[in-house]
Amino acid sequence: MPKITLPDGATKDFNKSVDIDEIALSIGKGLAKATVAGFVNEELVDASEKVSKDSRIKIVKNTDDEGIEIIRHSCAHLFGHALKQIYPEAKMAIGPTIENGFYYDIDLPKSLNEKDLVSIEERMKELASKDYRVIREVVDRKKAIKIFEEREEPYKIEIINEIPDDEIIALYHHNEYVDMCRGPHVTSTRHLRSFKLTKVAGAYWRGRSKNKMLQRIYGIAWASDKDLKNHLDFLEEAEKRDHRKLGRELDLFHFQEEAAGMVFWHSNGWSIYRELEDYVRRRISKAGYQEIKTPQLLDKKLWEESGHWDKYIENMYTTVVDERELMIKPMNCPGHIQIFNQGIKSYKDLPLRMAEFGSCHRHEPSGALHGLLRVRNFVQDDAHIFCTEEQIESETILFCDLLKGIYQELGFNEISIMYADRPEVRVGSDDIWDKAEESLINAAKATGLPFNENKGDGTFYGPKLDFYLHDAIGRAWQCGTLQVDFNMPGRLGASYIGEDNSKHIPVMLHRAILGSLERFMGILIEHYEGRFPSWLSPIQVAITTIVSEVEDYSNKIEEEFRSKGIRTIIDTRNEKINYKIREHSHNKVPFILVIGKKEKENNTVALRRLGSADQEILHSNDCLKKIINETIPPDLKE
RNA sequence: GCCCACGUAGCUCAGGGGUAGAGCACUCCCUUGGUAAGGGAGAGGUCAAGAGUUCAAUUCUCUUCGUGGGCACCA
Numbered sequence: 001m002p003k004i005t006l007p008d009g010a011t012k013d014f015n016k017s018v019d020i021d022e023i024a025l026s027i028g029k030g031l032a033k034a035t036v037a038g039f040v041n042e043e044l045v046d047a048s049e050k051v052s053k054d055s056r057i058k059i060v061k062n063t064d065d066e067g068i069e070i071i072r073h074s075c076a077h078l079f080g081h082a083l084k085q086i087y088p089e090a091k092m093a094i095g096p097t098i099e100n101g102f103y104y105d106i107d108l109p110k111s112l113n114e115k116d117l118v119s120i121e122e123r124m125k126e127l128a129s130k131d132y133r134v135i136r137e138v139v140d141r142k143k144a145i146k147i148f149e150e151r152e153e154p155y156k157i158e159i160i161n162e163i164p165d166d167e168i169i170a171l172y173h174h175n176e177y178v179d180m181c182r183g184p185h186v187t188s189t190r191h192l193r194s195f196k197l198t199k200v201a202g203a204y205w206r207g208r209s210k211n212k213m214l215q216r217i218y219g220i221a222w223a224s225d226k227d228l229k230n231h232l233d234f235l236e237e238a239e240k241r242d243h244r245k246l247g248r249e250l251d252l253f254h255f256q257e258e259a260a261g262m263v264f265w266h267s268n269g270w271s272i273y274r275e276l277e278d279y280v281r282r283r284i285s286k287a288g289y290q291e292i293k294t295p296q297l298l299d300k301k302l303w304e305e306s307g308h309w310d311k312y313i314e315n316m317y318t319t320v321v322d323e324r325e326l327m328i329k330p331m332n333c334p335g336h337i338q339i340f341n342q343g344i345k346s347y348k349d350l351p352l353r354m355a356e357f358g359s360c361h362r363h364e365p366s367g368a369l370h371g372l373l374r375v376r377n378f379v380q381d382d383a384h385i386f387c388t389e390e391q392i393e394s395e396t397i398l399f400c401d402l403l404k405g406i407y408q409e410l411g412f413n414e415i416s417i418m419y420a421d422r423p424e425v426r427v428g429s430d431d432i433w434d435k436a437e438e439s440l441i442n443a444a445k446a447t448g449l450p451f452n453e454n455k456g457d458g459t460f461y462g463p464k465l466d467f468y469l470h471d472a473i474g475r476a477w478q479c480g481t482l483q484v485d486f487n488m489p490g491r492l493g494a495s496y497i498g499e500d501n502s503k504h505i506p507v508m509l510h511r512a513i514l515g516s517l518e519r520f521m522g523i524l525i526e527h528y529e530g531r532f533p534s535w536l537s538p539i540q541v542a543i544t545t546i547v548s549e550v551e552d553y554s555n556k557i558e559e560e561f562r563s564k565g566i567r568t569i570i571d572t573r574n575e576k577i578n579y580k581i582r583e584h585s586h587n588k589v590p591f592i593l594v595i596g597k598k599e600k601e602n603n604t605v606a607l608r609r610l611g612s613a614d615q616e617i618l619h620s621n622d623c624l625k626k627i628i629n630e631t632i633p634p635d636l637k638e
Numbered sequence: 639g640c641c642c643a644c645g646u647a648g649c650u651c652a653g654g655g656g657u658a659g660a661g662c663a664c665u666c667c668c669u670u671g672g673u674a675a676g677g678g679a680g681a682g683g684u685c686a687a688g689a690g691u692u693c694a695a696u697u698c699u700c701u702u703c704g705u706g707g708g709c710a711c712c713a
Contacts, residue, residue, distance in 0.1 A: 103708095111641080111643095112642080113643070114643075198707095199642095199708070200642065200707085201707060201709065202640060202641025202642065202708065202709055203641080203708070203710090204641095207709075207710075208710080209709080213640055213710095214709095215642080216641090216709075244705095248648095248649075255704090255705090257704045257705085306713095312713060315711090330713070331713060333713090362712080364712070365640095366704090367641095367708090367711085368711060368712070369705090370706090374712080510713095545670095546670080546672055546673090547671075547672090548670060574671095575675095575676090576669095576670090576675085577673055578671090578672090578676090580674095581673050582674035582675060583674085583675085584674095585674055586674080592673085594672075596671095596672055598672085606672085613674085615672095
């Protein structure tokens with residue numbers, strides 16, 4: 001006679017064993033309808049699970065996080081059910097949940113296309129409406145293998161063979177379909193209403209590129225149509241912000257096939273880029289960095305010494321001149337060490353912070369290219385800090401401060417840190433790793449930013465911190481990084497004379513704040529949806545004339561603005577003011593000045609800000625002052 | 639690199655075995671108009687590149703290049 005204790009402490013007695021659905025029903029009809037699973041003493045189970053002993057029960061509703069997860073998982077099975085009805089020859093591989101939905105990898109000779117997805121989705125809806133019971137069956141390994149042999153599912157058998165002996169194997173049946181899963185799952189397909197198959201793609205079996213490529217069908221699934229629609233709206237919003245689309249519309253940059261993966265920056269885009277670079281230059285200069293510039297081509301010898309030749313030759317561009325093999329640099333560090341190595345360094349020179357806006361080329365695989373976000377030629381806001389082991393912590397703290405300030409001034413207020421420690425294969429003594437790891441953790445914690453750990457994910461040459469910023473629609477982007485390096489300085493012969501008058505190898509901190517400027521530009525464009533803060537805006541002011549007789553006056557104002565460094569254009573075209581305002585608004589110019597006869601007579605301008613229909617009549621000098629004030633970069637403001 | 643889809647005017651896209659069309663943008667003319675599209679006319683394309691099939695290819699087939707979505711990769 002089980003006694004059930006609910007989360008609020010209330011208890012219920014039953015005179016026979018009951019399942020979660022029945023418990024939910026005993027509380028209320030509405031709750032029963034929304035019940036997809038339950039916790040029995042903290043263990044997540046199917047809603048059909050029988051409870052026969054006294055237990056603590058928590059009902060999982062379709063809107064709970066666990067509930068949505070279960071719905072997504074069950075949707076993957078529903079997909080399998082529909083797919084096998086249409087394509088009985090399909091072999092099912094693996095169908096897990098992912099953020100916002102699920103996917104299923106299948107092996108099917110016929111290539112599915114978007115149209116096929118529509119018909120599969122329709123079949124899924126039909127099946128869901130049949131309200132099939134989803135029945136769980138625990139089986140032994142033999143039976144599981146037998147069933148999947150009969151069903152000709154080799155991938156499932158492969159999975160079964162890797163399940164540890166002590167783990168139970170559960171099958172889930174709805175009507176004729178059977179899938180294997182840890183569960184839990186919904187008890188009826190009626191819970192599966194708000195889903196959509198979104199795309200079909202290739203994916204390697206078990207994620208290994210040596211294996212067969214399967215077809216992966218992606219779907220999204222939510223508890224309600226409203227949530228589904230919200231997510232579709234989000235996708236639409238992301239599409240509107242797509243930097244490739246905005247790059248074209250705002251005349252920022254283009255790509256063409258003669259230089260795949262390399263950017264042609266147009267005047268507008270380059271203006272933002274330079275403003276951004278200048279800003280970072282000022283910030284790091286204040287932070288005690290020296291800026292340098294190293295060659296684009298370096299002899300193969302150096303890359304052999306650094307170890308890059310062995311590991312990355314596939315992705316490096318090479319050239320031969322005068323029988324000498326040269327490589328276009330894929331990174332800046334070896335060059336920086338060459339500068340460090342000039343002359344004899346003392347411990348008094350450390351920490352030495354060496355920065356370069358270094359242009360690097362990497363031959364990324366063709367399939368990896370993606371607008372500005374993954375390119376073959378990029379510029380890093382790169383720097384290397386040569387320091388002693390003792391200085392790692394203080395340098396990391398300074399760096400975190402700098403990074404935080406820069407992100408915030410660029411409009412990103414939500415930042416998080418990922419810490420990665422020693423991997424299995426590594427260089428350097430445990431003693432030095434201990435110290436370095438502790439330094440990074442202390443420094444990261446001192447920032448007060450959210451902090452996560454990624455065990456064993458450090459590089460072979462040292463632990464690292466990765467920095468993520470979160471954009472206007474909540475997406476996280478990894479940009480900044482700080483990597484401790486115990487390896488390369490020694491390999492390339494860097495040393496300094498310590499207080500003890502003997503030679504030591506410095507530690508090197510690789511660090512970047514924006515990462516690749518190209519990629520960061522892409523992120524900025526999407527974050528601001530092309531409406532940049534006015535200090536970054538490629539065109540800050542558009543002067544528009546109403547009638548041609550104010551042209552002289554308007555030209556004079558344009559000249560004044562330009563002479564003060566305000567990026568100004570003038571539009572004296574034979575068009576109506578409505579037309580001009582519309583166009584400059586589309587181009588996201590932050591300040592539009594309208595000049596007609598009245599303004600000319602009074603030596604004023606009408607100022608209209610982007611996104612507002614209001615106008616402000618100002619004396620032209622006052623307007624200039626105002627705009628100068630509002631276009632000062634954040635680091636130069638009082 | 640792998641899988642699927644796609645590549646037509648500057649942009650967004652329609653079309654389809656008999657060598658092309660729309661809207662916007664562009665040029666010119668009329669209009670001098672007060673805060674998100676005034677009217678008219680015109681110009682603009684080797685239909686990604688190469689090969690094949692065909693009397694005939696932008697259209698069908700193949701190859702290459704590029705783009706998109708994923709996978710793999712990302713020092």
